[in-house]
Amino acid sequence: MNNNPASQTGADAQDFTSIVRLEGVQKFxxxxxxLRDIDLAIGRNEIVGLIGDNGAGKSTLIKVMTGVLEPTAGRIYVRDREVDLADYSVRMAHDLSIETVYQDRSLAEKQPLWRNFFVGRQITNRFGFIDVRAEKAIAEDILKRAIGFRGAGITVDSTVANLSGGERQGIAIGRAMHYNADLIILDEPTVALAVKEVRKVLDFVRRIKDSGRAVIYIEHNLAHVHDVADRxxxxxxxxxxxxxAPKDMSVMDLTEFLIALQQDHIG
Ligand SMILES: Nc1ncnc2c1ncn2[C@@H]1O[C@H](COP(=O)(O)OP(=O)(O)OP(=O)(O)O)[C@@H](O)[C@H]1O
Ligand SMILES: [Mg+2]
Structure with missing residues (x-):
């Protein structure tokens, strides 16, 4: 199943070099x-780590990229086509196959898992009723294939409130993958997670890339982002x-580089 207009356009849709490109973006x-003079292109099949001190502009950058905030100046291209900034919105970014996964706001706590996959995108039968059976079957498939939850007692009927942080993050990522997002943006997905959970989330991130998509991964923990990012x-x-490129710089050198930047602020 594919509700995504952008990915249904066939050959055309494959014909681009970057999923998103920002050019000369400023935000006051x-x-x-x-944001100052931001030029950034996100290609296909790459994991891009976005790092920097508190207040560096990371969240603002992804908000501009995903239509939450309008830039003060600059241009945005999606699949090499310039978007009209006055029209660009979260809704449009969704339609263009860009999804953002936040730590807390992504899932409805009291709902069973399967319902969470279809919030705002219900499958209805010919009478206009929600097709519960179809939705559960798809949810089951996402659980097994996209996320790879096996055993652990998690089913499509599990309540979100009972899942661990890493499992929730996995569900939110699985949902974004199911909707065929070309670009999935993760804003600090491992914050407040236990070590074992972190590993799960990092596995999900790799899996997104293996399925031919791109990821922007905002992360304060340099070891985590260094581990999975291509750049x-x-x-x-x-x-x-x-x-x-992480292969050109160790986590320790990277840490020192960031500390030197901070000292630069003070000095
Ligand atoms: N809605 C807003 N109104 C006014 N200033 C804002 C707003 N959002 C962000 N800022 C300012 O813009 C700058 C960048 O903030 P941003 O949230 O993008 O940083 P960040 O890199 O995500 O930081 P953190 O790592 O702490 O999440 C900061 O100086 C912040 O105070
Ligand atoms: Mg932030």
Missing amino acids: FGPVQA LIVLDRGRIVAEI
């Missing part, structure tokens, strides 16, 4: 400049100051 909040973008006071 009153006198505060949160790291470093933001500092609203500016992209470095692009690093």
Whole structure:
């Protein structure tokens, strides 16, 4: 099943070099400049780590990219086509196969798992009723294949409130994968998770890439992001100051690099 208009356009849809590209993006909040001269292209099949100090502009960058915030200036291209910024919205980003997974806001706590896959996107039968059987069957498939939950007693009827943090994160990621998102953005998915859970989430991230999609992964824990990312973008006071291939820099050197940036602020 595929509810996604952008991915139904066939050959055309495959014909692009970047999923999203920002060009000369600036974002002001009153006198505060949160983003400066941002040029960034996200290709297919890559995991891009977005790192930087608190207040560096990471969340603002993805909000601009996903239509939550309008940039003060600059251009945004989705699949190489410029979008009209006055029209760009979260809804449109969804329709263009861009999904964001947040730590807490993604799932409805009191609902069973299967319902969570279809929030705002119900499957209805010819009488206009929700097709529970079809939805459960699809949810089952996502659980087994996209997420790879086996055993552990988790079924489509499990209540979200009873799942661990890592499992919830996996469900939110599985849902984004099911809707065929070309780009999945994760804003600190491992925050407040136990070590075992973190490993699960990192496995999910790799799985997204294996399925031919791209990931932007915002993370404070440098070891985690260094482990999974193909490239790291470093933001500092609203500016992209470095692009690093993890294989070229150890976690320790990366840590020192970021500390030096911070000291730069003070000095
Ligand atoms: N809605 C807003 N109104 C005013 N200022 C804002 C707003 N959102 C962000 N800012 C400012 O923009 C700058 C960048 O914030 P942003 O949230 O993007 O940082 P971040 O890199 O995500 O930080 P963190 O790692 O703490 O999440 C900060 O100086 C912040 O105070
Ligand atoms: Mg943030």
